[in-house]
Amino acid sequence: VQRKSNRAKEKKARRLEERAAMDAVCAKVEAANKLDDPLAAFPAFKKYDRNGTQMKKVMLTVFKHNHGAYQFFREALQFEIDETSPSMSGCCGDDCSYEILSRRTKHGEASAGHTHGGGHCGGCCH
Secondary structure, three states: OHHHHHHHHHHHHHHHHHHHHHHHHHHHHHHHHHOOOOOOOOHHHOOOOHHHHOOOEEEEEEEOOOHHHHHHHHHHOOOEEOOOOHHHHOOOHHHOOEEEEEEEOHHHHHHHOOEEOOEEOOOOOO
C-alpha cells in the first residue's frame, strides 16, 4: 500500500513540474504577444528609409587585382572612379592596390550642379 502511494506522489510531482513548465512558456508567449513591435529590439529588421538620409553618393573600395568585382561595379552597376581614389588624387600613384568607386544617388545628382557665385555650395541650401 505504501508503494502505490509513492508512485502516486511521483506522478503528481511530475505532473506539477510539467504544468509549471507549461505555465512558464505560456507566460513568455503572452508577454511576447503584448509587445507592440516584437522586432523593435532588432534594428536590422526595421525598414530602412534610404531617401531620408539625403545621401549624395554610394562609395566602395575594390581591389585592382579583383578583375571580376572591378568589372562588375564599373560596367554592370555604372560606378565611376571617385575623385578621392588614390589613382585620381595622385597621392599614391600606381602603388595603391585598390580603387575607390562611387555612384551619385538621385539626391546627389540634383545637388551636383548647384553652385553659389562659381564656388561649391558647401551644403548651405540643404
